[in-house]
Amino acid sequence: MFIGEYSHNLDEKGRLAVPKKFRADLSKGAVVTRGLDNCLFLYTKTEWKKLADKLATLPFSQANTRAFARLMLAGAMDVLVDKQGRIMVPDYLRSFAGLKKGVVVAGLYNRLELWDQEKWEEYKTKTEKESNTIAEQMFELGV
């Protein structure tokens, strides 16, 4: 299970160190793709397969589902954790998520999220303020 919040730097070649804790799980293969709210999702191969299989069942005759499949599937990229424990984040995903140097790696149970540092801070302060309101909505969903 992925939990926690870490801060790392992208180097000039677009590589990002993965926190030590997570490497073992990701070492068998991982997939990074577009996420929601302008971040990237990083899955283990197993978790990714579950998601991709669902996406593949969507009919390509509908414009909306085509668009979504293109965002998530074509947006996805296999990544390897190298011997120094880093992954390569492709250009097009870096620019999608607005990643500059400072990157936040956040654990969310079955996935990791990669955020631009600044965006993460903004998002956090915003949601922390609204947390009580959000919590009440969650309660309605059984949490």
Next chain:
Amino acid sequence: MFIGEYSHNLDEKGRLAVPKKFRADLSKGAVVTRGLDNCLFLYTKTEWKKLADKLATLPFSQANTRAFARLMLAGAMDVLVDKQGRIMVPDYLRSFAGLKKGVVVAGLYNRLELWDQEKWEEYKTKTEKESNTIAEQMFELGV
């Protein structure tokens, strides 16, 4: 499984390099045809057969399905991956998809899509803006 987004150039002879990752799957034979949203679809022979069989079962009485079947079946062309890992994209498909020099090769699970670079960028910026809305619709479908 095909995933990812790659950028390659058509050379003057109409050849296109296929990303290394995909060559093994396509080496046993591939089919390129007209796709939706002004791109081309590239299938392995196996996947193509499945699709063609499905298209063949569509009711011949409907004008819509006739048109769709003609688009995809009559537009289809066998292609070979040469020893340098490239395929020849026929003229009529190049002009259908408006392919100039820059071409994006996108992996979508059981097919590859070939896009004119500019068209792809336009499409992407459009759908990325709507991505949260689309995603919420998808999650209602159980994704």
Next chain:
DNA sequence: GTGGATAACATGGGTTTTCATGGTTGCAAA
């Protein structure tokens, strides 16, 4: 709390693979 040791992360350079490009050959149709 302070200092030292160790592990984790950042940065840079060199090598290998992959892609782009152009020339050449061989086959087929005119």
Next chain:
DNA sequence: TTTGCAACCATGAAAACCCATGTTATCCAC
């Protein structure tokens, strides 16, 4: 035979991958 097109081969450029070193942070002993 000639011409055109498609497959093959050779070269150079660019990017990905690997390895080595320097720096920062963390942990533990004192």
